Amino acid sequence: MSQQTRRNAFIAVFLLPTFLFFCLFALYPIAKGIHISLFDWSGSSKNKHFIGLDNFRELFNDPIIWTAIKNDYFLVVGKVIGIMLLATFFAIAVTRLRAAGSGFYRSIFFIPNIISVVVIGVLWRYVYNPNLGFLNSFLSLFSKEPVQLTWLGTENLAMWSLLWPSIWAGIGFYMILLIAAILSIPAELYEAADLDGASQSKQFWSMTLPLIWGQIKISILHVVMTTLNGSFIIVWIMTEGGPDNSTQVMGSYLYQMGFRQYHMGYAAAIGVLILTVSLITTLILQLLLNRDTTEMA
């Protein structure tokens, strides 16, 4: 056996467990989900009827799924912009600008990340409560009449009301990632820039941002993936997709169809749609974001 063959065998032995786990916990569930999407099945019985692509045909004629896709992308765009702007700003503030109490702010901003999303949803539901909530009470301080906005019950407001807790809950995690990236930039570079008279703004645009761009790119991809796959929880806790399906996202609609209305085949078809949408979105983002960091400098 040649050295190369022994080396390959060695690698294969170490990769095999990971590969098996990947097959068992990633590929098999995906394949199973695709398989179920081809059936008319309640999800609670042994009776399954093969119907081919009928679930997908019905799905594309279902107006609620289009609302759900629109809402998912509203959250994706809103969270990417909101989280990345705020996380970058706070990361710079507590590292480069050395704002007073940096350590304290790091902890404060990270707190939402150690709270369950379910708790966050319940907490914000109380903040938005039209009669007893903090937000309306606060706004009423600046108004002659008591403010009684129905944040989660007014269609135009509801998605915005869901967006903010999602941003709030995400800032800390990405801020920590970006702080780590900023701190990995050699201090000598900034010392040299200071000696050359570069302003803080110039240093940010020409040094910090290009050098942490890799981390920002990964963060954006992570925000997009977690939003498309995970916005279900906050939506379900706060509105259950209502009123009248106006805040439905793909995940909540999947749950609704699978576990409330007993159309598991249809729910699996929504799952396949989520997978496809996530893959396409990631590929497009990879193309858009895949810039050489040195080009930015």
Place this chain on the structure above:
Amino acid sequence: MTMKKTLVYGMVFVLLMSLMACGSNNKKSEESSPPATTSVTPSAEPSDSVVEKTGLTGEFEIQYFVGGYGDAWWKEVIAAFQKANPELKIKESAGPKINEQMKPRWIQGTPPDVVYIDGAGSNERQMIDDGQLLDLTEFLKTTTNVDGDKLTDILIAQPTAYEGGKNFTLPLVFGSWGIFYDKAFFQKNGWTAPSNWSEFIETSEKIKASGIPSLIHTGVYPYYINGGLLDSAIVAANGGDGSILTKQANLEAGSFSGDAVKKALGQIVELVDKQLIDKGSVSLNHTDSQAQWLQHKAAFIPNGLWLENEMKKDIPVGFEFGFIPSVAQDAGKNNIVIPYTNTIAIAKDAKNPEAAKAFLEFAFTKANAVRWAELTGALMNIKADLSSSSASGVVKDAMAFFNSDKTTVAPVAVLNADVEKVKQDATVALTIGKINADEWIKRLEDAAAKARK
């Protein structure tokens, strides 16, 4: 040996042989026949009952959801059933997540023998559609409980008929939707509890003038306003004939668009137009809206009879629960009760159907109904005298309505899950003025037509 002695010995021999033969026949009979059902004499305290051995053998499994009603009643009845059947190996599968936990067993075709259908993850109609429940039609026609009462004679709500009159489930819990208010709060403000629609509007206007909305509801779960207001309005507008709800459950074309439905929807629209509904309701779930109602942020709330029990930890001092089954009827017309039930059933693939049937006969007694009221604060679906029981005041009030000549109890009608969802969405859209009555009707007729395919 004399003739006399010979005759005596002969008679004794024949007698002994006859006795042996009888004993032998009995044993044979026991072995070949299916296990006999119970002949237990129940009492108000089943667990302490003196019972006789019934011969039920083998394994018997019961699945029951543990939610707001707790598990005390189940523990007591099952313990008594075990005492009555010492040879029976009883297994209890119970808990707040039991429906999800047992789902793989139902899918694999190895379900428990008896299932109490309640809680998240359970759906009676879906189980019937999936062919998972035993047809109880013939059993219910003749069966008597262990007291000797014909079961269907003592039920408050009869079993729901599916697929041309077949019964697959037996209602165990009986409750009613309705409108709740605080009697003490009303007395303090000089408001009168309404008994018809015009009084309801009149009182609501007074309440609104006092600075609070008349009605708050659980907008996130619109089936509360459907059950507590709209359905009774539909039946009232249909001259008190509840068959319209059965027609809707059977997805009959036109059952969502008749004059009765239009009149009832018009009543909801009237509430919207007169701004009598709390604007924030649409975003509230049941606990939020109930908490606000308890704090007098609104005067009326459509809800179910479980309300007092569910909120018992948050009820302010002096709060006095008042219950009205319906407000939508015209003056002088009957109250309409929209009942809800939680049912019990036998699995089609039950391993011990005889024991399952015996358990139903054992559980559905007046004594157990009193214990249910005492242990859960709710009503079991058995006509029983609760006057001396420790059941809650609101439950006793409700019982008074059920027994009144001026009350019509509508049939229990379970909508197809897809149509139910459309109905909920449409009703909540109607309450916020997003759609009008015609659009509500179109949505429901379209959904029913789709479900009929």
